Amino acid sequence: MSLLLPTNLLQCRSSSLLLLSQSPSTTAFSAIAPRRICLRLVTSCVAYDQSSAVNGSAPKAVVVERDQIRLGLVSKGRMATNSLNLLKDCQLFVKQVNPRQYVAQIPQLPNTKVCFQRPKDIVTKLLSGDLDLGIVGLDKLREYGQENEDLIIVHEALNFGGYHLSIAIPNYGIFENIKSLKELAQMPQWSEERPLRVATGFTYLGPKFMKENGIKHVTFSTASGALEAAPAMGIADVVLDLVSSGTTLKENNLKEIEGGVVLQCKAVLVASRRALTKRKEALHTVQEILERLEAHLKADSQFTVVANFRGSSAEEVADRVLSQPSLSGWQGPTISPVYCRRGGKISVDYYAIVICVPKKTLYDSVKQLRAVGGSGVLVSPLTYIFDEDTPRWGQFLRNLGI
Ligand SMILES: Nc1ncnc2c1ncn2[C@@H]1O[C@H](COP(=O)(O)OP(=O)(O)OP(=O)(O)O)[C@@H](O)[C@H]1O
Ligand SMILES: O=P(O)(O)OC[C@H]1O[C@H](OP(=O)(O)OP(=O)(O)O)[C@H](O)[C@@H]1O
Ligand SMILES: [Mg+2]
Structure with missing residues (x-):
């Protein structure tokens, strides 16, 4: 018997019940849904942008006429705190009086407006032309931006968010002696009728990685958090999720395997190519932010x-x-x-x-x-090192084709 509890309410463990902590929405969903839910996902799904969500068309970057440059920052959690601290270290002070205030100014960049958004929405809004710049994790950029050429990375290694997207398998049962992706793929258990079941929030990167690694018999299920519970719940065989300290895997009797890392991630500064080529002020803003970032990050080490x-x-x-x-x-x-x-x-x-x-x-x-x-x-x-020029800026202009 399993009892599902919201993750934030989990306080105790019972020896007779298997307690599985889930996000509130997942808990409600699981209570009414059939016990096992598997989605077979295709690798060719289009980017999640606002227009494609409505009519299924490919994402379009629209350059909307407006005066201010818009910088998207993550609205909550560690990414939000780290982004604000990084900007502060570059002497860019975001004037947000309350965390619930979702639009703010940076007095040092008068033509720039900060818009606080969920990570996924920063990527989709860059694609739709509603944002010009953003700071997000590389995982979200690759998952929701996919291969879209409009998204251009300005700085690929901001000094926070060192983590990776990885496959993790149980360290017990039929997986006890499995140590690599190759061994996982060759297990006799997986067939057309009984595929390897992967729980992941990365429904684009996950299937793409499995396909690239020649793993054919695989299906994917998804949930909004606490995915590491899925093998213990019998919902999935393995999980594909972010790993930072490794504590969540350890506490859920899961292990990583050789060849199972999908993506090494850091926080990145990303821009819409279209916005930058059409708006001169946006390019000046990017140059200033990049110079400040470089001066700080170089000095920081x-x-x-x-x-x-x-x-x-x-x-x-x-x-x-x-x-x-x-x-x-x-x-x-x-x-x-x-x-x-x-x-x-x-x-x-x-x-x-x-x-x-x-x-x-x-x-x-x-x-x-x-x-x-x-x-x-x-x-x-050392607080700042302003070099003669910023090598990343030259590289960035070349990437832009300028
Ligand atoms: N050490 C870390 N471990 C895991 N994720 C990290 C770490 N540092 C930064 N991140 C970033 O934080 C993101 C997770 O943030 P959060 O949990 O708020 O997002 P989410 O749950 O996907 O969004 P939502 O709030 O819309 O459900 C990751 O996608 C990743 O980009
Ligand atoms: O390796 P660790 O340091 O343990 O961190 C990894 C965990 O952190 C993230 O979850 P998050 O805290 O965002 O919770 P969620 O998955 O429920 O959203 C991620 O999805 C992993 O579960
Ligand atoms: Mg999360």
Whole structure:
């Protein structure tokens, strides 16, 4: 016997009942629907945009006449918080007084309006021309944007959202010794009559991946959350969902398998190609956002290091510093004389060097500084690095065909 509870209400476990936590809508649905529901999904379904949802036609990007550029941000959850924090770190402050306020301004970008939307709707609204720019997970972009060429990635590695879309199988029963996608596909259990049943919210990427991997006997069922319960409920054999820390899989006795990763994901900044080629202001806005992002993200992975060196000249100190592999810095070192008065005379006994070092190699750098005579090492955070140009901008213009 199974009792379904909303995930947010699950507080206890019973030894005689198998408690399965589901989202409220799924719970209600399961109570009235037949026990096992399987959808056979086709790989050729069109993008979910507003027009195609209504009349089944292919998605169209329409450039609507309006003055402001629209940036879509996720309205709730970790993606929402992370996007706002990232913009704040780039000195772009979204003026949202209440999380229920769905339209907001960024005073630093007066021609830009922020529209808070669900991740899926950011993608579909970029396609329909209702948004010009957006920050979403790569998973949602690929799932709902599919191969649509109107969507163009401006920055593919924002500093949050490291997770992946992956197949997970039970670590018990007939799957106990299965370790790879190949072994899963070759299991004798799957046939036309009894296909492998996959629970997933990714009804485009899932079937596409299975087809690309030659897995023929497969069907897909979907739910709005807590998919990892499906194998224990007998609704599906395996799941295809996002994995971050792996806790959800572990707690539901599921495991990942070799060759089962569909997509490595990060948060991305995405734009509508059509909006950018038709609206000059949109292109300027993208350039400004990208420059701010690059300056922040580049600086975020480095420290500024200052150290004193006794030496006979700036060149002699530079020679010692540059002999060490971790001390070449991003550019530099910058070396300045440290003046002092000795017996009424101004002299230079020390030189101060300034370098930028990757956070990851900080301790190696400190050891190398000491090895060549560095002392009084000061380490401080770096806030922005505005380079001569932004390589991503050049790449982006080339992708746009400009
Ligand atoms: N560490 C992470 N693990 C999983 N998803 C992440 C992570 N970081 C960012 N995400 C993003 O968050 C999205 C999930 O957000 P959320 O659960 O709010 O969306 P949803 O449930 O699909 O949307 P809706 O609220 O419309 O049902 C993922 O699709 C992914 O893009
Ligand atoms: O590997 P983990 O760190 O455990 O994270 C992965 C889980 O996070 C997401 O679910 P979410 O929290 O968005 O809940 P939902 O699936 O019910 O929407 C995702 O769908 C996985 O279930
Ligand atoms: Mg979710």
